[in-house]
Amino acid sequence: MDLTGRIALVTGAARGIGLATSELLAERGAAVARVDQDAAGLDGSTQARFHDIVADVTSSAEVAAAVGEVVSLHGRLDILVNNAGVAGRSLPTWELELEDWSSVLAINLTGTFLFIRAALVPMRAQGYGRIVNVASIAGKEGNPNAVPYSASKAGVIGLTKAVAKEVADLDLLVNCVTPAVITTPLLDQVSAAHLEYMLSKIPMRRAGDPVEVARLIAWLASDEASFTTGAVFDISGGRATY
Numbered sequence: 001m002d003l004t005g006r007i008a009l010v011t012g013a014a015r016g017i018g019l020a021t022s023e024l025l026a027e028r029g030a031a032v033a034r035v036d037q038d039a040a041g042l043d044g045s046t047q048a049r050f051h052d053i054v055a056d057v058t059s060s061a062e063v064a065a066a067v068g069e070v071v072s073l074h075g076r077l078d079i080l081v082n083n084a085g086v087a088g089r090s091l092p093t094w095e096l097e098l099e100d101w102s103s104v105l106a107i108n109l110t111g112t113f114l115f116i117r118a119a120l121v122p123m124r125a126q127g128y129g130r131i132v133n134v135a136s137i138a139g140k141e142g143n144p145n146a147v148p149y150s151a152s153k154a155g156v157i158g159l160t161k162a163v164a165k166e167v168a169d170l171d172l173l174v175n176c177v178t179p180a181v182i183t184t185p186l187l188d189q190v191s192a193a194h195l196e197y198m199l200s201k202i203p204m205r206r207a208g209d210p211v212e213v214a215r216l217i218a219w220l221a222s223d224e225a226s227f228t229t230g231a232v233f234d235i236s237g238g239r240a241t242y
């Protein structure tokens with residue numbers, strides 16, 4: 001999968017799945033803009049191919065500026081990976097504050113919408129694009145004690161399917177991936193009991209590695225993915241077989 005000459009933007013790229021994806025896309029030849037709100041995390045990079053942008057995915061203005069910066073630097077944007085996300089607190093619905101709901105929805109779902117909306121301007125103009133959204137198995141199955149998270153990721157799946165049909169007449173594919181438990185710092189946000197619940201559901205009896213998700217994203221971000229759009233790609237060690 002050669003991505004030489006492709007211009008990519010990956011959100012939530014300071015660590016975890018976003019970092020692994022940025023590294024793999026760069027390894028395959030893409031110029032990668034990493035977007036994250038964690039300036040210190042981005043500073044740890046030594047990859048010469050990375051162009052780092054500090055931005056909050058919930059800010060419409062910062063999202064527009066990030067896409068504008070990449071387009072003014074490279075003249076185009078070929079690949080968008082909407083990966084930034086948070087788990088939220090592991091609590092039953094009746095113990096949640098409105099803020100638990102609003103903050104998770106804003107980052108996971110509204111952030112994805114804002115980046116897609118901004119990226120579709122250059123992608124539609126150039127008649128080419130690959131958008132990959134990182135949803136979750138929680139969006140397909142619903143995890144108890146993770147209602148805002150599950151709802152936000154179900155939203156990402158619906159958004160993927162709908163927007164894909166709007167641009168399917170162009171060489172502009174929009175797909176999403178639905179990982180189960182992947183070993184990243186995100187797991188520090190969930191309770192031990194919740195982690196145990198999620199791991200117990202995986203027939204392979206292990207968590208995934210970020211690079212395993214990155215490989216699927218990299219394929220969906222390439223020219224080799226050409227006849228699939230609006231699709232949901234499972235990567236859950238056998239938890240979801242549909």
Ligand SMILES: NC(=O)c1ccc[n+]([C@@H]2O[C@H](COP(=O)([O-])OP(=O)(O)OC[C@H]3O[C@@H](n4cnc5c(N)ncnc54)[C@H](O)[C@@H]3O)[C@@H](O)[C@H]2O)c1
Nearest residue numbers: 012014016017037056057083085136179181182184185186
């Ligand atoms: N780790 C898992 O088990 C798992 C499973 C399924 C889906 N996912 C999804 O994968 C994606 C990446 O998760 P991860 O496990 O690598 O998490 P992570 O916590 O390791 O990394 C998430 C990154 O997103 C950034 N971020 C958070 N809020 C942001 C904001 N408002 N603006 C900009 N950046 C922001 C963080 O700073 C961080 O660098 C998320 O969407 C997550 O929901 C993860």
